[in-house]
Amino acid sequence: MELEQLFNPEVWLRLGFFALVEPDGDILPVRTCYGDSGETNIGLNPLTSKESIWYAGPDLATAVLLKTGRPPTIIKAIKLIPVGTQDGLAATALGDRIIDPSIDNFFTAVIETRKQFSSDHPMSYFLKILANAGGYGMYAELNRQQFGKNRSKRIQVYSGQRYFERTTSTVEVPGPWYFPPVSLITAGGRLLLAMLEKMVTDAHGTYLMCDTDSMAIVSTQRGGLVPCNGGPFKLPDGSEAVKALPWQEVQRIARKFALLNPYDPKIVPDILKIEDYNYDRNGKQRQLYGWAISAKRYVLFTSDCCACSTK
Secondary structure, eight states, X not given: OOGGGGGSHHHHHHTOOEEEEEOEEEEEEEEEEOXXXXXXXXXXXXXXXXXXXXXXXXXXXXXXXXXXXXXXXXXXXXXXOOOSOOTTOOOEEETTEEEOTTTSOHHHHHXXXXXXXXXXSHHHHHXXXXXXXXHHHTTOOEEEEEOOGGGOEEEEEEETTEEEEEEESEEEEEOTTOOTTXXXXXXXXXXXXXXXXXXXXXXXXXXXXXXXXXXXEOEESSOEEEEOTTOSEEOTTSOXXXXXXXXXXXXXXXXXXXXXXXXXXXXXXXXXXXXXXXXXXXXXXXXXXXXXXXXXXXXXXXXXXXXXXXX
């Protein structure tokens, strides 16, 4: 799958599936320990596994985009297809907007309604939580039950293709909103970031950091080499450097993602925007600098200095 194909919304509709794959050096998300704390996190890594693993369609597109140019070996795939209309559906009001579930996308409406308020307005904050928590949480309702050590239960555990039994004093009972197969949201987010990374690296650029829904692209007004330890390029004095993209190129990359904008462009013009702190109080773009030492440990800052001399 080529990068340009992924800017077609129709292609994204075809990625709404889940596949059992045999990873063989493919770039895929893996939940594991990445440090000494013992806490797990998810990272994209070259993965090889003797056991087959289930992945969402967007994650397989990411694997193709970032590594081999070929899809992982797929054993079988399934797709969830909606049939009919749920009884009892009724319209609901969100501020001045009426949302009809038979024709409207609830979460699209939430985001568009939020744009009517300033970022510091309480309603804006509420709608942000509603979109984020609602989009994730509605499909994962589990109610915890604690039985105590002397009342342990024997439970059956299903994980992908594996099945085993275990004794536990804590049981999570599925609630009415429990529907674990719906896990395309995070996979789609990873694919968007992979597309962004591909566009930056294809332009021979790089980035300072990449997080859940953002990327700090190394750029200057006119582009060129900037000092950076470990960079693949060399400055005239022999020090290591990376290539900064021109601001105009970064803006072009950001505008490209408008092709995938699911919202009303009059309300939400960009799904990938240049953050406001790139501009001064007069709206003029300014140079930012970055310092990073590891994942989640970075800072962006401006530099105000003057040249002085003494006689």
